[in-house]
Amino acid sequence: MTQRDAIRERRRKKQQQQRMVAIMIVAGIALIAVAIIMVPTIMRNFQTVGEFTNPEINPRTMANGNTMGDPNADWQGYYSAVTELLNATPPEDFYPAINQLDALIQSMQVAP
Numbered sequence: 001m002t003q004r005d006a007i008r009e010r011r012r013k014k015q016q017q018q019r020m021v022a023i024m025i026v027a028g029i030a031l032i033a034v035a036i037i038m039v040p041t042i043m044r045n046f047q048t049v050g051e052f053t054n055p056e057i058n059p060r061t062m063a064n065g066n067t068m069g070d071p072n073a074d075w076q077g078y079y080s081a082v083t084e085l086l087n088a089t090p091p092e093d094f095y096p097a098i099n100q101l102d103a104l105i106q107s108m109q110v111a112p
Contacts, residue, residue: 091098
């Protein structure tokens with residue numbers, strides 16, 4: 001290796017080292033900026049919102065699996081209430097949209 005090549009190699013290594021230092025400085029500044037932005041959010045998430053409450057325990061009538069529920073339940077009333085609720089809901093509140101499902105069903109053809 002000639003002396004000229006050695007000098008070029010040293011210059012190349014020095015430039016590479018300077019680039020690496022510049023990249024590290026920019027990355028360090030970016031990390032500090034992200035930390036400054038994120039720390040308040042993280043600290044706010046560690047604060048307690050309120051006191052813990054214990055939910056009420058509801059009795060489960062079918063907990064043992066031996067009962068079938070109330071045989072005298074008003075099933076017709078239940079079905080009527082659900083039907084009224086579904087009919088009162090606008091089509092755009094459903095997903096997928098009821099209009100799209102209707103169009104899909106109407107496009108189907110059943111051959112005998």
